[in-house]
Every structure is written in structure tokens, then in C-alpha cells.
Amino acid sequence: MLAIIVKRIGNAALVMLVVAFIAFMIFQFLGDPVQLMLNSQATQGDRDALRIRLGLDQPVIMQFFTFVVRALHGDFGVSFRNQREVMSLIAERFPATFELVMVSTVLALLIGIPLGVFAAINPKNLAARMARMVSMIGISVPAFVIGIVLILIFSVQLGWLPAFGRGEVVQFGTWSTGLLTPSGRLALIMPSISLALFQISFVMRLVTAEMLEVLRTDYIKFARARGLPDRSVHFRHALKNCMMPVVTMTGMMIGDLIAFALVTETVFQWPGMGLLFVQAVMFIDIPVMAAYLMIVSVIFITLNTIVDFVYLAVDPRLRQAGSGGGGHVR
Amino acid sequence: MSVETQTTKTPDAPRFARLRAFLDGDLAHGFFRTPSAVISALVLLVIALTAIAAPLLSPQNPYDLTQLYLDKAELPPIWLADGEAPYLLGTDVQGRDIFSAILYGSRISLMIGFASVIVSVLIGITVGLTSGYIGGRLDNFLMRVGDLVLSIPTLLVAILVSAIFRQLLPVSLRDAFTPVILTTSIAITSWVQYARIVRASTMVEARKEYVLAARILQLPSSKIMVSHILPNVMTAVLVTATLNLGLAILAEATLSFLGVGMPVTQPSLGTLIRIGNQYFFSGSWWVVLFPALQLSLIILAVNLLGDWLRDALNPKLR
Numbered sequence: 001m002l003a004i005i006v007k008r009i010g011n012a013a014l015v016m017l018v019v020a021f022i023a024f025m026i027f028q029f030l031g032d033p034v035q036l037m038l039n040s041q042a043t044q045g046d047r048d049a050l051r052i053r054l055g056l057d058q059p060v061i062m063q064f065f066t067f068v069v070r071a072l073h074g075d076f077g078v079s080f081r082n083q084r085e086v087m088s089l090i091a092e093r094f095p096a097t098f099e100l101v102m103v104s105t106v107l108a109l110l111i112g113i114p115l116g117v118f119a120a121i122n123p124k125n126l127a128a129r130m131a132r133m134v135s136m137i138g139i140s141v142p143a144f145v146i147g148i149v150l151i152l153i154f155s156v157q158l159g160w161l162p163a164f165g166r167g168e169v170v171q172f173g174t175w176s177t178g179l180l181t182p183s184g185r186l187a188l189i190m191p192s193i194s195l196a197l198f199q200i201s202f203v204m205r206l207v208t209a210e211m212l213e214v215l216r217t218d219y220i221k222f223a224r225a226r227g228l229p230d231r232s233v234h235f236r237h238a239l240k241n242c243m244m245p246v247v248t249m250t251g252m253m254i255g256d257l258i259a260f261a262l263v264t265e266t267v268f269q270w271p272g273m274g275l276l277f278v279q280a281v282m283f284i285d286i287p288v289m290a291a292y293l294m295i296v297s298v299i300f301i302t303l304n305t306i307v308d309f310v311y312l313a314v315d316p317r318l319r320q321a322g323s324g325g326g327g328h329v330r
Numbered sequence: 331m332s333v334e335t336q337t338t339k340t341p342d343a344p345r346f347a348r349l350r351a352f353l354d355g356d357l358a359h360g361f362f363r364t365p366s367a368v369i370s371a372l373v374l375l376v377i378a379l380t381a382i383a384a385p386l387l388s389p390q391n392p393y394d395l396t397q398l399y400l401d402k403a404e405l406p407p408i409w410l411a412d413g414e415a416p417y418l419l420g421t422d423v424q425g426r427d428i429f430s431a432i433l434y435g436s437r438i439s440l441m442i443g444f445a446s447v448i449v450s451v452l453i454g455i456t457v458g459l460t461s462g463y464i465g466g467r468l469d470n471f472l473m474r475v476g477d478l479v480l481s482i483p484t485l486l487v488a489i490l491v492s493a494i495f496r497q498l499l500p501v502s503l504r505d506a507f508t509p510v511i512l513t514t515s516i517a518i519t520s521w522v523q524y525a526r527i528v529r530a531s532t533m534v535e536a537r538k539e540y541v542l543a544a545r546i547l548q549l550p551s552s553k554i555m556v557s558h559i560l561p562n563v564m565t566a567v568l569v570t571a572t573l574n575l576g577l578a579i580l581a582e583a584t585l586s587f588l589g590v591g592m593p594v595t596q597p598s599l600g601t602l603i604r605i606g607n608q609y610f611f612s613g614s615w616w617v618v619l620f621p622a623l624q625l626s627l628i629i630l631a632v633n634l635l636g637d638w639l640r641d642a643l644n645p646k647l648r
Contacts, residue, residue, distance in 0.1 A: 015478055018478055019481075026494065148610070149622070262588075263584055263587070289490065296486060304481065
């Protein structure tokens with residue numbers, strides 16, 4: 001057990017190191033920072049001085065080492081575009097993205113799971129068929145299209161909801177939240193729905209598929225034969241055994257949502273770190289691009305590792321050393 | 331769809347016999363009895379044909395700047411009060427006909443979607459066959475690379491790859507090479523799934539007797555992999571490829587929407603939505619809505635078809 005945990009953490013650290021290397025290579029490939037930071041009148045002496053000050057005269061391996069050490073301290077350098085510490089820029093934007101992603105996750109689970117159960121236990125019901133058709137649409141229509149359509153209806157036509165921004169926010173030290181003000185909550189509605197719609201459909205389809213499989217098993221037949229009421233069979237016996245894949249998916253879903261939030265943030269001009277990244281890509285602001293890549297990867301890899309551990313804790317069959325990766329069980 | 335292409339590979343005389351067999355078979359029978367599959371196939375067929383025939387059908391070439399008239403800018407669709415004759419779905423701020431732009435845009439979206447699926451299938455098959463047949467350290471290495479690709483969000487990888495390649499190219503070549511860059515960046519993020527499928531089935535197939543027989547005949551490994559094992563692992567690959575076509579089209583649209591995809595001079599559906607998104611507060615909703623509808627329709631139809639194919643080929647559900 002301990003060996004597996006150590007191995008997983010080692011794996012995650014290795015992957016992170018490779019991601020750091022990719023981020024580092026972006027710096028190497030995309031233009032010379034000396035060129036970008038000095039104007040054309042700078043002399044060769046100025047260039048050399050800056051080169052030495054930035055450590056660019058060192059061998060590449062040493063530069064990479066310095067890069068990793070600095071990244072571990074949260075130092076990703078200074079943004080080319082607005083000349084500010086990248087880390088403070090991201091720290092400022094992170095709460096907005098976090099809030100959006102969390103609200104979307106909660107929406108996805110609260111709506112997706114009941115709909116999935118409903119569609120599985122009444123497969124012939126008209127409403128359940130409708131729900132399945134709508135979930136297909138939810139998976140197919142791109143999030144930005146949903147966002148734009150929502151804005152067209154609720155902001156441009158009806159004028160009920162704000163089309164962009166976060167509304168008023170309340171500051172707690174470095175953290176900001178829009179959940180405590182009416183305008184903040186109103187501003188959150190459309191972005192979180194458009195971000196969550198794909199996940200709602202996904203959770204629903206997953207739960208339906210799992211439930212249909214579980215409902216065919218013998219222990220469910222036995223539970224029915226014992227004369228247990230339907231509700232107890234469906235929710236206490238069947239749903240419980242469908243929750244494993246849902247837990248896994250939720251872990252990975254949060255990672256996906258953070259990445260996909262950048263599309264939603266672009267549509268709604270939501271001041272999160274995704275929007276920061278998209279703007280950085282436009283201006284080839286390399287420090288911001290590299291920092292965002294590394295931070296999102298850390299979150300993604302951490303979540304995946306945690307999901308693996310949850311699997312280990314729940315399914316004893318995986319605890320034998322040498323068994324395959326927990327993520328590929330299904 | 332995919333099964334038809336398999337049957338047409340055979341020479342002339344037996345071709346019709348096999349087509350006949352296919353039409354009488356379970357798959358075709360199930361197809362014609364599934365309304366959603368028939369409708370999606372028809373919708374896709376119409377969209378693909380109109381996209382291919384775009385130069386014949388559209389009243390204007392949206393890439394040709396001499397055909398854009400600024401005094402025809404921001405006209406609403408033809409059924410509204412200010413609509414004008416050739417501009418069926420209205421025009422954008424540059425006087426570009428939306429209907430023509432959608433036909434040309436669908437062309438690019440479908441082309442990049444198909445191309446990136448084909449490229450990622452090719453990469454996936456090569457890696458999967460090598461990994462599964464040769465095994466050992468090479469297998470370990472290739473699968474680790476795959477794990478790595480999956481451990482970073484795909485959208486992020488695609489954006490970065492696309493942005494970096496664009497930056498590395500000289501400005502004069504950028505627009506011309508964008509479709510290639512997009513195809514590459516989408517393929518790089520999506521080959522792992524195929525590689526895993528092919529690897530797993532190759533490992534099973536490689537132990538079977540026909541492979542053993544081929545090895546005793548001293549056929550070269552490459553020949554055994556390509557002409558003996560590959561045909562037996564293709565079904566799963568084709569189903570996954572159909573399901574992933576929707577994702578590939580979506581990925582291209584997302585990249586173009588974010589501004590790291592197709593340029594304004596050569597707009598795909600995603601670019602059109604991006605352009606429209608900047609103008610709909612001024613009231614011209616048609617610029618954004620119609621391309622968005624077309625894009626959603628394409629992805630929905632592909633997904634429905636892929637879903638049907640997966641269920642039809644899954645013996646568990648029979």
C-alpha cells in the first residue's frame with residue numbers, strides 16, 4: 001500500500017518536472033527576453049549586462065534548475081505586458097476562476113445525478129427521453145455558443161442579467177468573492193450555467209449508464225425479492241454502487257472545468273486567470289503563459305493523484321502492488 | 331459510414347456482393363430503424379455537400395475582398411425589413427455575406443476536423459502497434475509519453491502548441507499554414523486514446539495462432555503488424571474516431587473562437603462566431619447566431635451518429 005502511494009506521488013512529481021521543462025522550453029523557443037525587454041537603442045554592453053543579470057549566460061541545465069527553484073517559490077518572473085509580478089497577477093485572478101468552477105461543479109452534481117437516476121429507472125418515460133435528448137445537445141453544443149445564446153436572450157433581449165464582468169465583489173485580504181453581493185450572484189448565473197451544461201449532461205449520461213448496468217445485477221433482484229420499496233432499492237442499493245465512477249469523474253471534471261473556464265471567461269469577460277491566459281497568448285506574454293500552464297497542471301495532476309488514492313481506499317483489489325493504474329480500472 | 335469504406339476496398343466484382351451483404355446485414359438494418367441516426371446522416375450529408383460545393387452555391391466569395399461592399403454592411407437576414415436580395419442570412423460589418431461565409435467556414439471546419447482525426451489515428455496506430463507488438467522498454471516509454479499528454483488539459487496543450495507554432499513561423503507564411511498548425515495541435519492532444527486501444531488489442535492478438543504462424547514464416551515484424559494484426563483492431567479505432575470527430579471539430583472551433591485558430595481572412599465557423607461576438611451588442615445578432623447554429627448542428631449530428639455506431643457495434647447491448 002505504502003509502496004503504491006510513494007510510487008504515485010513520485011510519478012506525479014516526475015510529470016510535473018516534465019511540464020516545468022515544457023514551460024521552460026517555451027521561454028527558450030519564443031524569442032529572446034533580452035530583445036523583448038530592451039529597446040532598439042540599447043548598446044551591446046547593456047545587452048550583455050542584462051543577459052548576465054537574468055542568468056542567460058549560464059548553461060541551459062543550470063537555467064532550468066534556477067527556473068524550477070524559482071517556480072517552487074512561486075516566482076515566475078515579471079509579465080512582459082503589464083510589468084507586474086506574474087504570481088501576484090494570478091493570485092488576484094484565481095478567486096474568480098475558483099468560484100466559477102466550484103459553483104459549476106456543484107450545479108453539475110446536483111442536477112446531473114438526479115436526472116441520471118430518473119432516466120435510468122424510467123427508461124420509457126417521455127420526460128426521461130427528453131432529458132436524454134437534451135443531454136446529447138448539452139454535450140454537443142460548444143460552451144461558448146451556449147454562453148453567447150444566453151447573453152443574446154437574457155442580456156440583450158430581456159436585460160435581466162449582466163452580460164460581462166463579476167459584479168460587486170467583497171474583499172477578504174487577498175481573496176475576493178462575488179457570492180455575498182446581489183450583483184455578484186446575478187453575474188455568476190450565466191457563466192456558471194454555460195460552463196456547467198456540458199458537465200451536467202456528462203454526469204447524467206454517466207449515472208444513467210452505470211445505473212442501467214447495476215439494475216441488472218442479482219443483488220438488486222434479490223433486494224426487490226425481499227420486498228424493499230423501490231426508492232430504497234434505487235437510492236440505497238443501486239446508486240451507492242454507481243458513485244465510484246462519479247467520484248472519479250468529479251475529480252477529473254474540476255480539472256477540466258478549470259481549463260475550460262478560459263473559454264467561458266472569454267465569452268463573459270470574467271476576470272479570472274483563464275482570461276488572463278488568453279490575453280497573454282494574444283500578446284505572447286511568455287511568463288504568464290508558462291505560469292498558467294504550470295499552475296493548472298499542478299491542480300490537474302494533484303486532483304488525478306487524489307482520485308487514484310480514493311480508488312485505492314475504496315477498492316481493495318487495487319492494493320496489491322504491481323496492479324495497473326487506478327485511473328484505468330473501468 | 332466507416333463500414334462502407336471497408337467494403338469498397340475489395341475489387342470490382344465482389345464489391346457489389348459485399349455491399350449487398352452489408353445492406354442486408356444487422357448494421358444497416360439497425361441504421362434504418364434508428365431515426366436519429368438516419369436524420370443525422372442526412373444532415374451531415376447535406377452540410378458536407380453544400381460545403382464542398384460552396385463556390386457554386388454561394389452568391390459571394392467571402393475571401394475575395396473585392397466582392398465585399400461596405401455599403402452592404404450589417405444587413406439583416408432577408409426576411410426582415412431591411413434585408414436585401416442575395417444576402418440570405420444578412421451581412422457582417424465588412425459586408426461579408428453570412429450564408430456564403432458559413433458554407434466556406436463549414437468547409438474549413440470539416441476539413442480540419444477530418445484531417446486531425448486522420449492524423450491522430452495514424453499516430454495512435456503507429457504508436458499502439460509498436461508498443462503492443464514490440465513491448466519492453468519502448469512500450470514503457472511510449473505509454474509514459476501518452477500519460478504525460480493526458481496529464482495536462484488538452485485544450486491548454488492545443489492553445490499553447492498552436493500559439494507557439496504560429497509565433498515560430500515568419501509572418502508571411504502564418505495564415506497559409508494555420509490549417510496545418512491547427513491540425514497538428516489537435517492531433518498531438520488526441521492520439522493517446524487510439525494508441526491505448528490499439529496497444530491493448532495488439533497485445534491480445536499477438537498471442538494468437540495466426541500471428542505465430544506468420545512469425546514462423548519469418549515475415550518481417552512490420553508486415554505482421556500492418557497486414558495481419560491491424561485489420562483485427564480497426565473496428566474499435568473506427569468507432570472511437572467517429573466519436574472523436576465531433577470533439578476535433580469542437581476543438582478547432584474553440585481555438586478559432588479564442589483567436590489562436592483560423593485568421594479573419596479565412597474564417598472557419600469558430601472565427602465567424604468570434605467576429606460576430608464583437609458586434610452583437612450593436613444589435614446584429616445574425617452575424618453570430620447562424621454560424622453558431624451550423625457549428626452546433628454539425629457536432630450534434632456527428633455525436634448522434636457516433637453514439638449509434640458505438641451502440642450498434644457493442645455486442646453487450648444487443
